Amino acid sequence: MIPQSIKWRLQLWYGLILVAVLVGFGVTAYQLERGRQMRRLDDELRHRIGILGVAMHRPPPGMEAGAPPFDPPRLDEPPDREPPFQDDHHFLDNRHLPASHLPPETARLFDATDTDGFFFRIESTFDHQEIAHSTNAPAFAAAAMRSIVRPPETQLPPGPHPLKPQIIGQNYFTIDVWPSGEAILVGCSLAPELAELRKTALNLTAIGGLILLVGLAGGWWLVGRALRPISEISSTAAKISAGDLSQRINAAETESELGQLAAVLNSTFARLDTAFAQQKQFAADAAHELRTPVSVILAQTQNALTRDRDAAAYRQTVEACQRAAQRMRRLIESLLELARFDAGQEVLQRRTLDLAQTAADCLEMVQPLATERRVKLLSQLQPVSVTGDAGRLAQVVTNLLTNAIQFNRPEGEVHLRLASQAGLAVLEISDTGHGIAPADLPHVFERFYRADTSRTGAGNSGLGLAICQAIVQAHGGTIEVSSVEKNGAKFIVRLPLAT
Amino acid sequence: MRILIVEDEPDLLASLTQALREEGYAVDTAANGDDGFFSAEGTDYDAIVLDVMLPGLDGWEILRRLRKTKSTPVLMLTARDQTRDRVKGLDTGADDYLVKPFDLEELFARLRAIIRRGVNKTTNVIEIGDLRVDTATRIVSLGNQPVELTAREYSLVEFLALHRGAVVTRTQLYEHLFDENESSLSNLLDVHVSNVRKKLGADLIVTRRGHGYCIE
Numbered sequence: 001m002i003p004q005s006i007k008w009r010l011q012l013w014y015g016l017i018l019v020a021v022l023v024g025f026g027v028t029a030y031q032l033e034r035g036r037q038m039r040r041l042d043d044e045l046r047h048r049i050g051i052l053g054v055a056m057h058r059p060p061p062g063m064e065a066g067a068p069p070f071d072p073p074r075l076d077e078p079p080d081r082e083p084p085f086q087d088d089h090h091f092l093d094n095r096h097l098p099a100s101h102l103p104p105e106t107a108r109l110f111d112a113t114d115t116d117g118f119f120f121r122i123e124s125t126f127d128h129q130e131i132a133h134s135t136n137a138p139a140f141a142a143a144a145m146r147s148i149v150r151p152p153e154t155q156l157p158p159g160p161h162p163l164k165p166q167i168i169g170q171n172y173f174t175i176d177v178w179p180s181g182e183a184i185l186v187g188c189s190l191a192p193e194l195a196e197l198r199k200t201a202l203n204l205t206a207i208g209g210l211i212l213l214v215g216l217a218g219g220w221w222l223v224g225r226a227l228r229p230i231s232e233i234s235s236t237a238a239k240i241s242a243g244d245l246s247q248r249i250n251a252a253e254t255e256s257e258l259g260q261l262a263a264v265l266n267s268t269f270a271r272l273d274t275a276f277a278q279q280k281q282f283a284a285d286a287a288h289e290l291r292t293p294v295s296v297i298l299a300q301t302q303n304a305l306t307r308d309r310d311a312a313a314y315r316q317t318v319e320a321c322q323r324a325a326q327r328m329r330r331l332i333e334s335l336l337e338l339a340r341f342d343a344g345q346e347v348l349q350r351r352t353l354d355l356a357q358t359a360a361d362c363l364e365m366v367q368p369l370a371t372e373r374r375v376k377l378l379s380q381l382q383p384v385s386v387t388g389d390a391g392r393l394a395q396v397v398t399n400l401l402t403n404a405i406q407f408n409r410p411e412g413e414v415h416l417r418l419a420s421q422a423g424l425a426v427l428e429i430s431d432t433g434h435g436i437a438p439a440d441l442p443h444v445f446e447r448f449y450r451a452d453t454s455r456t457g458a459g460n461s462g463l464g465l466a467i468c469q470a471i472v473q474a475h476g477g478t479i480e481v482s483s484v485e486k487n488g489a490k491f492i493v494r495l496p497l498a499t
Numbered sequence: 500m501r502i503l504i505v506e507d508e509p510d511l512l513a514s515l516t517q518a519l520r521e522e523g524y525a526v527d528t529a530a531n532g533d534d535g536f537f538s539a540e541g542t543d544y545d546a547i548v549l550d551v552m553l554p555g556l557d558g559w560e561i562l563r564r565l566r567k568t569k570s571t572p573v574l575m576l577t578a579r580d581q582t583r584d585r586v587k588g589l590d591t592g593a594d595d596y597l598v599k600p601f602d603l604e605e606l607f608a609r610l611r612a613i614i615r616r617g618v619n620k621t622t623n624v625i626e627i628g629d630l631r632v633d634t635a636t637r638i639v640s641l642g643n644q645p646v647e648l649t650a651r652e653y654s655l656v657e658f659l660a661l662h663r664g665a666v667v668t669r670t671q672l673y674e675h676l677f678d679e680n681e682s683s684l685s686n687l688l689d690v691h692v693s694n695v696r697k698k699l700g701a702d703l704i705v706t707r708r709g710h711g712y713c714i715e
Binding site: 288298303307 | 578
């Protein structure tokens with residue numbers, strides 16, 4: 001079974017590619033070497049054919065025109081003397097071999113092998129059958145002749161026609177046919193070349209194997225080295241998935257791709273960590289917020305049930321329970337609303353509306369509360385049209401106005417201004433209350449954050465501003481707060497104008 | 500036994516006050532941290548039930564300041580149930596810790612326990628000769644016969660029994676048996692002492708002229 005790890009797969013692919021490259025290289029080198037050897041042999045064979053051809057058609061020295069034709073040795077008969085051409089050196093190099101006008105009826109055929117290992121046959125009558133069946137030629141020469149004899153009717157063009165050298169068995173030869181009826185076959189045994197090529201092949205294989213081994217070992221090392229950060233990443237990721245979100249990958253090589261990956265993963269982990277912490281905090285806060293109303297219900301009911309009580313006492317208990325239940329309902333509704341915004345499931349109606357009209361409606365709505373708290377509402381509204389959900393935007397304005405009234409001083413003022421500035425609808429709500437401490441300012445939009453613990457109470461879930469922010473952001477706007485302590489707080493909502 | 504409850508949720512405060520009064524405690528209340536600290540420091544309560552999240556001074560701060568001068572047993576009441584919150588509470592000097600929401604029975608039991616520990620008692624039952632005071636069931640029996648006592652009479656017996664051997668002044672008794680809203684008529688205590696003597700025997704409570712009362 002092939003291990004499934006990336007390291008093994010990389011190594012396998014790398015090994016396969018390396019083998020393919022080495023094989024290709026080896027085969028090419030072998031072929032080149034073989035071709036070189038063959039061309040050398042070709043040249044040699046042609047050279048010898050040329051020499052023989054020239055020698056046969058040229059009178060030997062001292063036997064120029066008018067001289068009696070050379071009497072070649074009758075090779076089909078036992079020569080009565082050493083044939084001069086067996087002295088290869090003499091025959092080939094001195095060029096005085098008498099092989100010029102070989103009369104068909106006299107010098108029909110002779111074979112020889114020189115000391116260089118070249119054999120040759122000269123056939124003066126171009127009778128294929130005869131050549132092929134001559135018995136005293138070396139077996140390989142006869143076989144060669146047989147294998148290349150042309151059909152008798154073949155019309156040979158004039159001039160020498162060396163055939164493409166051929167291999168038969170371990171022999172390599174070429175034949176030159178003259179129109180005059182001579183055929184010269186020159187060949188040699190390929191054994192030394194083949195042996196040399198075999199040696200070359202062995203060498204190539206050995207070197208290739210060595211390179212492969214070194215390459216595989218190097219590849220293994222490189223792959224291991226390249227993958228080490230990955231295993232670090234995965235071990236860190238494993239620790240993180242085991243619940244330790246504070247772990248980070250050591251991203252020392254930030255320039256490399258893996259370093260970038262580590263950096264990206266680290267920032268993802270950091271975000272996850274924050275998100276988890278927020279989620280945990282949110283759940284803890286939500287549970288915490290529910291504990292108080294539940295403890296009211298428990299204490300009220302358990303106390304009521306300790307003995308028989310009159311109707312008024314039971315009524316009080318039931319009313320307290322109702323208040324607690326309503327508080328829980330408000331809390332749950334707020335939580336669900338926030339959860340929907342978080343999940344992007346809150347469906348906002350998008351209509352063009354006059355924010356001034358919405359703000360005026362809100363002012364009217366909170367007027368009774370302002371009267372009760374003896375707070376004066378002042379407004380300065382310019383018509384500004386924005387695109388959005390009128391109900392949701394009214395919720396934001398009402399919430400901010402209610403806060404401004406509730407956290408105001410008696411006889412205080414709440415200012416509501418609406419204008420369009422720099423392509424944005426700007427809504428400002430400021431109060432004349434105690435303001436918000438600088439330490440609390442960055443947190444006022446956080447869920448369950450209460451700038452002042454005295455703001456706890458049945459009506460204050462600590463989610464109002466978080467919901468306002470979610471609504472404003474869902475409209476593509478921003479909400480911010482500024483405050484001078486003891487001098488009131490100012491909330492500014494900016495929304496894009498309707499296009 | 501006089502107890503202070505510091506809790507800002509009105510409905511919870513009301514039901515706790517009523518329940519503890521019905522248990523026979525004298526109960527004072529405070530709805531915010533500043534009032535709570537003022538009361539806690541000014542009076543010798545037998546125990547304080549202290550909410551953590553309060554307007555004004557929060558529970559931790561009240562506890563920290565209170566511990567500089569007083570060792571009144573404090574039961575912290577909180578909505579946080581994480582270990583570090585409990586540890587913080589106990590380390591700051593709280594005697595016990597109760598997480599909302601809680602059962603009233605548990606609150607009563609824990610209150611009894613911290614009050615008991617405040618006077619170095621380990622059980623709910625105090626035995627003095629034939630007399631047996633069970634602070635959990637609030638039953639006083641004399642020679643295995645339960646004796647019918649009013650809540651105030653029981654409180655008087657319990658307080659003296661818990662401080663057995665010590666002379667308890669009239670001021671102390673007023674402070675521990677009556678809450679801040681009750682008019683402390685000077686002879687009211689004498690009436691209760693006299694009633695207890697009728698029911699449990701004349702020699703149980705000894706009067707130390709000019710000092711106070713004592714169970715020996």
